[in-house]
Amino acid sequence: VQLQAFGGGLVHPGGSLTLSCAASGFTFSNYAMSWVRQGPGKGPERVAVINSGGGSTTYADSVTGRFTIFGDNAKNTLLLQMNSLKPEDTAVYYCAKSPIAIMTAETSYDAWGQGTQVTVSS
Numbered sequence: 001v002q003l004q005a006f007g008g009g010l011v012h013p014g015g016s017l018t019l020s021c022a023a024s025g026f027t028f029s030n031y032a033m034s035w036v037r038q039g040p041g042k043g044p045e046r047v048a049v050i051n052s053g054g055g056s057t058t059y060a061d062s063v064t065g066r067f068t069i070f071g072d073n074a075k076n077t078l079l080l081q082m083n084s085l086k087p088e089d090t091a092v093y094y095c096a097k098s099p100i101a102i103m104t105a106e107t108s109y110d111a112w113g114q115g116t117q118v119t120v121s122s
Contacts, residue, residue: 001023001024001025001026001097001110001111002023002024002025002111003021003022003023003095003096003097003111003112003113003114004021004022004113004114005019005020005021005093005094005095005113005114005115005116006019006020006021006022006116007019007020007116008092008093008116008117008118008119009117009118009119010119010121011085011118011119011120012085012120012121012122013085013086013087013120013121013122014084014085015085015120016081016082016083016084016085017082017085017118018079018080018081018082019035019079019080019082019093019095019116019118020077020078020079021033021035021077021078021079021095021113022075022076022077023076023077023078023095023097024076026097028071028073028076028077028078029052029053029054029071029073030052030053030101031052031097031098031099031100031101032049032050032051032052032097032098032100032101032102032103032107033049033050033069033071033078033095033096033097033098034046034047034048034049034050034069034095034096034098034103034109035047035048035067035069035078035080035093035094035095035096036093036094036095036096036109037089037091037092037093037094037118038091038092038094039088039090039091040090040091042091045060045062045091046060047059047060047062047063047067047080047093048060048063048067048068048069048080049069049103050069050070050071050078051101051102051103052101052102053073053101054070054071054073055102056102057069057070058103062088063082063089066082066083066084066085067080067081067082067083068080068081068083069081078095080093082118085118085120086120087120087121088120089118089120090118090119090120090121091117091118092115092116092117092118093115093116093117093118094112094113094114094115095112095113096109096111096112096113097109097110097111097112098110
């Protein structure tokens with residue numbers, strides 16, 4: 001199992017960015033996937049979840065209405081479209097794979113990508 005996240009960078013407040021996570025070594029559509037971020041001096045925050053087969057999605061309150069998680073099953077790629085970015089969105093963003101198809105609040109992860117830095121600053 002391998003996850004490789006990319007697409008981070010420096011963006012101005014109010015801007016947009018799309019993160020990608022290339023997945024290999026497993027059947028992407030069979031598992032729930034997440035984006036998790038960790039800002040400077042903060043603990044990890046589960047930002048968005050998509051359940052197997054492009055099913056239901058959930059978002060942290062802090063990003064609801066601004067971020068969209070989706071998957072491209074044909075390309076085994078997980079994406080995160082981020083709009084109206086704020087300085088508090090600055091963090092390292094990780095994609096993560098769950099061991100099950102439908103994620104709950106207690107579900108942990110069995111594989112992580114290496115993280116991609118997003119910096120929101122003027």
